[in-house]
Amino acid sequence: MSGGGREAGGTGPGLAGQTVVVVGGSAGIGLETARQVRAAGGAVVLAARNAERLQRAADELSPLSTATFDAQDPERLERFLRELPGQVDHVLVTAGRPSYAPLDELDVADAGREAGGRIAMMLAVARASREKVRAQGTLLFIGGTGGRRPAAGMAVAGAVTAALPALTANLALEVAPVRVNLIAAGFVDTPLSASLLGEQLEARREQLRRSLPIGRVVGPADVAALALHLMTNEAVTGATYDIDGGQQLVAP
Numbered sequence: 001m002s003g004g005g006r007e008a009g010g011t012g013p014g015l016a017g018q019t020v021v022v023v024g025g026s027a028g029i030g031l032e033t034a035r036q037v038r039a040a041g042g043a044v045v046l047a048a049r050n051a052e053r054l055q056r057a058a059d060e061l062s063p064l065s066t067a068t069f070d071a072q073d074p075e076r077l078e079r080f081l082r083e084l085p086g087q088v089d090h091v092l093v094t095a096g097r098p099s100y101a102p103l104d105e106l107d108v109a110d111a112g113r114e115a116g117g118r119i120a121m122m123l124a125v126a127r128a129s130r131e132k133v134r135a136q137g138t139l140l141f142i143g144g145t146g147g148r149r150p151a152a153g154m155a156v157a158g159a160v161t162a163a164l165p166a167l168t169a170n171l172a173l174e175v176a177p178v179r180v181n182l183i184a185a186g187f188v189d190t191p192l193s194a195s196l197l198g199e200q201l202e203a204r205r206e207q208l209r210r211s212l213p214i215g216r217v218v219g220p221a222d223v224a225a226l227a228l229h230l231m232t233n234e235a236v237t238g239a240t241y242d243i244d245g246g247q248q249l250v251a252p
Contacts, residue, residue, distance in 0.1 A: 001043075001064065001086040015042030015231065019064065021084070022046055023071050023125075024094035026053035028190035029142060032220035033092055033227045034061055040228060045088065047071065047080060049095075071095035072117050074124035081128035088132055090231045092140040093125055102153045111156045118160050119167060126171045129178050136234045138179040140227055141168065145184045145244050149252065165240040172238030179237035181230050186244025189217045213246035 001019040020037045024030040026048035034044045038061055047067040048054040058066050069076050071093065081091070101111075122141055129139055147154055147161030164182055172180040187193060187208060194201050208217050226243050230236055242248070 001045075001084065001088050015040040015089075015228070018042045018089035018231075020044050020231065021081070021088050021091045022094070023077065023080075023092065024048060024142075025063075025092075026050055026057045028094065028192055029185070029188060029220045029223045029227075030092065030094040031057055033094075033224040034063075036221070036224045036228055038062075042089075045084065071121060074117070074120040077121060078124035078128045081125065081132050084132055087134045089134055089137045090140065091125060091129060091133060091138075092142075092227055093121065094142045095121065100153045100157060103155065106155070115156055115160050115163070119163060122164070122167055122171065126175050126180065130175055133178045135177040136179065138181060138231055138237070139171070139175070140230055141180075141182050142223070143182050143184045143240070145186045145242055145248055148248065151252075168240060169238040176237070179234070181236060181238070182240040183223060183226055183230070184240050184242045184244075185223055186218060186242075186247035188223055189219050208245070208247070211250045213249060216245070218243060218245045 015037055020034070020042050022030045022034045022044055025034050025044065025046035030048070034046060034057065037044050044061060044063045045065050046054060046057055046061070046063045047069065048057070049068065049070045051068045054066055054068055067080055069080060071077050072095065125139055133139065141164065143164040144157070144161055147158035150158060165184070168180055168182040187204065189205065197204055205217050209215065223243055226241060230241065
């Protein structure tokens with residue numbers, strides 16, 4: 001599967017001949033990243049929970065293979081990666097969704113599973129990567145920036161937001177020479193955002209257009225472009241890259 005390593009020197013010429021595994025590849029950031037990988041000459045393996053959406057993505061992108069499972073199950077995720085034939089070059093994991101709830105409405109057991117589940121997912125991918133991802137390939141995880149600003153209802157999201165950069169840096173040492181990086185996104189205009197906001201979606205878009213320094217809403221293509229950069233720039237590991245259009249610089 002793998003296109004093999006590259007000579008030392010930082011940024012490779014592209015993804016031609018390389019294989020990228022996209023977990024959460026049927027919609028949003030994952031799907032757009034898979035599109036950009038294919039446009040850059042790479043091949044993709046797609047995994048997602050929703051079989052119908054995954055089939056539509058497969059019809060569009062002609063992946064090497066697909067798999068339907070819930071990536072929140074770390075054992076199943078690790079088994080999926082270990083069972084891939086041969087090595088791959090990069091793994092992107094976009095699975096997961098933020099949890100927002102005031103303390104009085106919080107299910108503490110669910111909150112523990114959510115926070116622990118995100119960490120377990122990254123650990124499972126990292127452990128499998130030592131056998132399946134070629135040297136200088138990368139593991140890419142999608143996190144967020146919203147939890148950095150304390151607020152009521154943000155306890156779980158804030159804890160996860162704080163934990164993921166530290167986990168990324170530690171894993172980068174432990175699985176080297178495989179690289180590990182985290183993309184911390186602000187609001188991204190995806191189907192997930194639409195499902196979370198419902199009727200408030202358009203108002204949120206308009207508020208961001210007015211307030212963000214870039215004057216527009218961040219979309220999946222923006223995040224995908226950053227993901228491809230991190231795949232091809234072999235000097236980057238253990239890092240957290242924010243992409244939010246300047247959202248953290250302005251009042252909420």
